[in-house]
Amino acid sequence: MEKNRYTVSVYSENNVGLLNRISGIFLKRHINIESLNVSKSEIENVSKFTVVIFTDHETARKIVGQIEKQIEVIKAYFHLDDETIYQESVLFKIDSSLLFDERNIQNIIKDCNATIVTVSRDFFVLAKTGRKFEVDEMYDKLKPFGIMQFVRSGRIAVTKAEMPISVLLAEFKENK
Amino acid sequence: MNSNTIKENKTPNKKIETMNISGAEAIIHCLLAEGVDLIYGYPGGAIMPVYDELYKFQDRLTHILTRHEQGATHAAQGYARVSGKVGIAMATSGPGATNLVTGLADAQIDSTPMVCITGQVGSHLLGSDAFQETDIVGISTPVTKWNYQITKASEIPEILAKAFYIAKSGRPGPVLIDITKDAQFDTFDFSYEKCTGVRSYKPVPKPNTNAIAEAAKLINEAKKPMIVFGQGVILGEAEAELKQFVEKAGIPAAWTILGVAAMDSEHPLNVGMVGMHGNYAPNVLTNECDLLIAIGMRFDDRVTGNLETYAKQAKVIHFEIDPAEINKNVTSDVAVLGNSKETLQLILPLIDKKNHDEWHNEFKKRYDIEYNEVIKNDIKPTKEGLTMGEVIEEINIASKNSAVIVTDVGQHQMIACRYAKFNQTKSNITSGGLGTMGFALPAAIGAKQGAMDREVVAIIGDGGYQMTIQELGVIFQHNIPVKIVVLNNDHLGMVRQWQELFFEKRYASTVMVNPDFVKIAEGYHIESKRISERSELKNTIKEMMASKNPYFLEVKVEKEDNVFPMIPTGASVSDIRLK
Numbered sequence: 001m002e003k004n005r006y007t008v009s010v011y012s013e014n015n016v017g018l019l020n021r022i023s024g025i026f027l028k029r030h031i032n033i034e035s036l037n038v039s040k041s042e043i044e045n046v047s048k049f050t051v052v053i054f055t056d057h058e059t060a061r062k063i064v065g066q067i068e069k070q071i072e073v074i075k076a077y078f079h080l081d082d083e084t085i086y087q088e089s090v091l092f093k094i095d096s097s098l099l100f101d102e103r104n105i106q107n108i109i110k111d112c113n114a115t116i117v118t119v120s121r122d123f124f125v126l127a128k129t130g131r132k133f134e135v136d137e138m139y140d141k142l143k144p145f146g147i148m149q150f151v152r153s154g155r156i157a158v159t160k161a162e163m164p165i166s167v168l169l170a171e172f173k174e175n176k
Numbered sequence: 177m178n179s180n181t182i183k184e185n186k187t188p189n190k191k192i193e194t195m196n197i198s199g200a201e202a203i204i205h206c207l208l209a210e211g212v213d214l215i216y217g218y219p220g221g222a223i224m225p226v227y228d229e230l231y232k233f234q235d236r237l238t239h240i241l242t243r244h245e246q247g248a249t250h251a252a253q254g255y256a257r258v259s260g261k262v263g264i265a266m267a268t269s270g271p272g273a274t275n276l277v278t279g280l281a282d283a284q285i286d287s288t289p290m291v292c293i294t295g296q297v298g299s300h301l302l303g304s305d306a307f308q309e310t311d312i313v314g315i316s317t318p319v320t321k322w323n324y325q326i327t328k329a330s331e332i333p334e335i336l337a338k339a340f341y342i343a344k345s346g347r348p349g350p351v352l353i354d355i356t357k358d359a360q361f362d363t364f365d366f367s368y369e370k371c372t373g374v375r376s377y378k379p380v381p382k383p384n385t386n387a388i389a390e391a392a393k394l395i396n397e398a399k400k401p402m403i404v405f406g407q408g409v410i411l412g413e414a415e416a417e418l419k420q421f422v423e424k425a426g427i428p429a430a431w432t433i434l435g436v437a438a439m440d441s442e443h444p445l446n447v448g449m450v451g452m453h454g455n456y457a458p459n460v461l462t463n464e465c466d467l468l469i470a471i472g473m474r475f476d477d478r479v480t481g482n483l484e485t486y487a488k489q490a491k492v493i494h495f496e497i498d499p500a501e502i503n504k505n506v507t508s509d510v511a512v513l514g515n516s517k518e519t520l521q522l523i524l525p526l527i528d529k530k531n532h533d534e535w536h537n538e539f540k541k542r543y544d545i546e547y548n549e550v551i552k553n554d555i556k557p558t559k560e561g562l563t564m565g566e567v568i569e570e571i572n573i574a575s576k577n578s579a580v581i582v583t584d585v586g587q588h589q590m591i592a593c594r595y596a597k598f599n600q601t602k603s604n605i606t607s608g609g610l611g612t613m614g615f616a617l618p619a620a621i622g623a624k625q626g627a628m629d630r631e632v633v634a635i636i637g638d639g640g641y642q643m644t645i646q647e648l649g650v651i652f653q654h655n656i657p658v659k660i661v662v663l664n665n666d667h668l669g670m671v672r673q674w675q676e677l678f679f680e681k682r683y684a685s686t687v688m689v690n691p692d693f694v695k696i697a698e699g700y701h702i703e704s705k706r707i708s709e710r711s712e713l714k715n716t717i718k719e720m721m722a723s724k725n726p727y728f729l730e731v732k733v734e735k736e737d738n739v740f741p742m743i744p745t746g747a748s749v750s751d752i753r754l755k
Contacts, residue, residue, distance in 0.1 A: 013376050017317065020314060
C-alpha cells in the first residue's frame with residue numbers, strides 16, 4: 001500500500017503516563033514517530049498531541065482507532081499534509097563574529113524571513129518558523145558558515161476540516 | 177470491623193463518608209463498596225499497610241494467598257470469567273508487581289474485568305532505584321485497559337471507583353492501580369461515590385438504526401448465511417438474544433473458543449468451532465457462505481487463517497462493541513456497533529423467519545466427513561492408547577454437560593474446546609488470545625470460588641501444569657473442591673506436533689521427563705489417582721466427579737497424537753487438513 005506522511009492529532013486529558021500509552025501504540029506496530037508535539041489545545045484542560053508518521057492509510061486508520069480507545073483520549077484524527085496547515089519552528093545558534101564578518105548571513109536572515117532572537121558577545125540566535133523544506137533550505141544555507149547548535153520543534157498543525165471536540169465534551173456533560 | 181464511624185453499605189450507590197482514616201483502610205472500604213468479598217494476592221513490604229487492614233476486615237473480605245502473584249491474576253481471571261464480576265489481585269512492589277504482567281496481558285487480550293492493586297515504594301523514593309522499586313505503571317501500560325499511580329491518600333476513593341468502572345464497562349479489561357506506601361499510611365477524610373462516567377471514555381457506542389436495518393436486509397436476502405459468535409455475547413449477556421436470533425433466522429452458528437458456552441452445545445443450529453483446530457464444516461463453509469455474521473468476536477488470526485483468502489466471496493456484518501475492531505482484520509460491509517444484547521434485540525423484529533435447510537445439509541455433510549475421519553477416532557478410539565478426546569467425552573457424560581471446564585494451553589486445550597459440551601454460559605475458561613501456559617490451575621481455583629455451586633474441572637497438559645503447580649497449595653489450604661485432570665503425554669504436545677509436521681520431526685526440547693504427579697498431589701494431601709487403561713476411565717471419572725473434595729487425576733495418554741483438523745499457519749480456512 002502507498003505510504004504517505006500523516007499528521008495524527010490526539011485530544012486528551014492532561015495526565016501523567018498518557019504519552020507513554022500513546023507512543024506504545026506506535027511501538028507495537030513498529031512505526032517510527034517522525035515528530036511529536038504536546039501542548040494545550042483550544043479547550044481548557046484538554047491536551048493535544050500532534051504526531052507525524054510515515055505509513056499507509058490503513059495502518060494510520062487502525063492506529064488512530066487504537067489510540068482513540070485509550071481511556072484518557074477524547075478523540076483522535078489523522079490527516080494528509082494537504083488537509084492541514086502545518087509548521088515547525090527552529091532555532092540556530094551561530095558564532096557572533098559571523099554576523100559582522102559574513103555579509104551573506106544577513107542576506108540569508110532576510111531571504112528566509114528569520115528573526116534574530118538575541119545577540120550576545122559570543123553568539124546570536126536565529127528563529128524561523130515554516131514548513132520543513134523552508135527550514136531545511138535555511139539550514140543548508142547556514143551550514144557552510146558553521147552552526148553551533150540547531151534544534152527543530154515537532155510539527156504543529158491545524159486542520160482545514162473541523163475537529164469538534166467541544167461537542168463531544170458537551171455530550172458527555174448532558175449524558176451525565 | 178475496626179472503624180465504627182463507617183455506616184453499613186447496604187445501598188451500593190449511596191455515598192459513604194467517614195473521618196480521618198488511613199489510605200490503606202480507605203482501600204478496603206472502596207473494595208467493600210464495590211461488592212468485593214474475595215481477593216487473590218501475595219503480601220510484601222510495600223503493600224503491608226493494606227494487608228494489616230485486611231487482617232482487621234477478614235470477616236468481610238477473604239484474602240487467598242496464592243503461591244505466586246501470577247497465580248493471583250489467573251485466579252482473579254477465572255473468578256471474573258465465571259461470575260461476570262471484577263476479579264481482584266493484589267501484590268507488593270517490584271517483583272510482586274512484575275509477576276502480575278502475564279495475567280494482565282492475558283486479561284487484556286481476552287477482555288477480562290480485573291483490578292490489580294500493587295504497593296509501591298514511598299513517593300519520596302520514586303525513581304531512586306529503591307529496594308523493590310519497579311516502574312510497574314510503565315511496564316503495565318501496554319497490557320492494561322487503564323493504569324494509574326496513586327501518591328496521595330486522598331486520591332484513593334476517586335481512582336479506585338474509576339478503576340472498577342473502567343474494568344467492567346464497555347469492552348472489559350484489566351486495570352492496575354499502583355499505590356505508594358506513604359499514600360497507604362497517610363490519613364484523610366474518606367468519602368466514596370461510585371464512578372458513573374469518564375468524560376474521555378465512551379464504553380458503549382450507541383446503536384445506529386440505519387446500520388441495523390441494513391444488516392437485517394442483508395440477512396433476509398442471504399441464501400447461505402453463517403454466524404460466528406465470540407465472547408462478546410457472554411460479556412454482553414446476550415445469550416438469550418443470540419438464541420432467538422439464530423432460531424428465527426435459521427442460520428447455522430459457529431463459535432470461537434471464547435464464545436463456545438454462549439450457546440448450548442447440543443443446539444441443532446450449533447455447527448461447532450471455527451479456527452485453526454476448529455470443525456471442518458464451519459471452516460470450509462466460511463469460504464462458501466454468502467453472508468458472514470460476526471457477533472462479539474474480533475477475527476483473531478487463529479480464527480481467520482490467511483486473511484487474503486478469508487470469506488472473500490461473502491458480505492460481512494460485524495456486531496461489535498469496540499470501534500477499533502471494525503475493519504481491523506476483516507473489512508465488514510455493515511458494522512453494527514453497540515452492546516450485543518442491545519443490537520440483537522433491535523435487529524430481531526426486522527429478521528424474517530427462515531430455515532435454510534439445504535444450506536444446513538452442507539454443514540451436516542461435512543460434519544459426517546469430519547466425524548468419520550477425526551471425531552470417531554478421538555472420542556471412540558479403537559487403538560490401544562488413551563486419547564485426550566475420550567477423556568473429555570467421559571467428563572461430558574459424567575457432568576451431563578454442566579461443568580465449568582478450565583483449560584490450559586496446547587493440544588489438550590484444543591481437544592477440550594472441540595469436545596467439551598456446555599449447557600450453561602460462562603463455562604469455558606481458557607486462555608484464548610495470549611495462550612498462557614500455566615493459566616488453568618489457578619484459573620480453576622478462581623472459577624470454583626466464583627461459582628461454588630458448579631462443578632469445575634481443570635484440564636491441563638503435563639507442561640502447563642508444571643508452570644503453576646505450586647497453586648496446589650491453595651487448593652489444599654482452603655480445600656477448594658476443583659477437579660484437576662492432567663492429560664499427560666510426556667511432551668509439550670502442540671509444539672511437538674508442529675515439529676513433526678513442519679520441522680521434519682526435529683523434536684527440540686519437547687520431550688518432558690516428568691515427576692510422579694500423584695505423589696506431588698499426595699504431598700498436598702489431595703486425593704489422587706493415575707490411570708493409563710481405557711477400562712479404568714469411565715469409573716475413575718465418575719469417582720472423581722462424585723468426590724466432594726479436590727481431586728487430582730493423571731491420565732497417561734498416547735504420547736504422539738496430533739490434533740486435527742488443522743489449518744496450517746498462513747493457509748486458508750478452506751484448506752483445513754483432516755490428517
